[in-house]
């Protein structure tokens with residue numbers, strides 16, 4: 001596709017997105033990779049698994065893109081939320097754009113913010129070991145986060161920050177179309193499943209995300225603090241291997 005045609009296509013998609021966000025029905029047929037992402041009006045993203053659901057506006061957001069590069073281009077030098085103020089760089093994601101297996105974490109930490117690559121700090125080293133124990137490598141899977149910019153001091157991402165960034169995560173998953181998603185911890189699980197059930201209850205149970213098998217499990221940072229829970233996480237990952245036929 002020439003640059004002019006691509007620009008035109010992007011412009012048209014933005015226009016359709018705008019129309020839809022206004023509630024106008026779009027009569028043109030949508031390409032497969034251009035779907036509306038509706039965020040439900042009530043979201044739960046409290047600092048504990050049982051915290052009440054904070055109320056957040058519910059816009060419809062479409063992130064256009066047939067490839068990860070296009071999604072990344074659409075994200076641009078993002079200033080959609082205040083996390084842009086403290087970041088060194090955006091941490092979009094890394095790995096195989098055609099991965100069968102995608103890991104979704106919470107948000108970049110200090111080291112990820114420095115390097116621009118997800119999961120390269122202490123929790124990342126554990127995640128790398130987990131991936132290798134599953135007989136995959138970081139190059140064969142895809143790794144990304146709910147929010148693409150580091151929350152200051154590694155605090156939890158806030159509901160508005162998640163809401164701004166979530167359409168890009170959804171676009172990444174729509175483009176990659178993995179067979180299995182592993183949601184690492186509460187934020188990834190609750191964001192993708194759009195529910196506020198505690199991670200201790202969600203983990204280990206197969207769920208569906210847009211028709212894709214999703215396994216919630218503990219976040220590696222939690223496993224570093226609670227090594228006794230590694231057994232449960234390993235059980236979850238073995239279920240994933242079975243589902244992918246690699247066990």
Ligand code: URA
Pocket residue numbers: 105106107108109112117118119120121123124145221
């Ligand atoms: N924790 C996350 O959730 N993501 C990272 O990229 C690093 C640590």
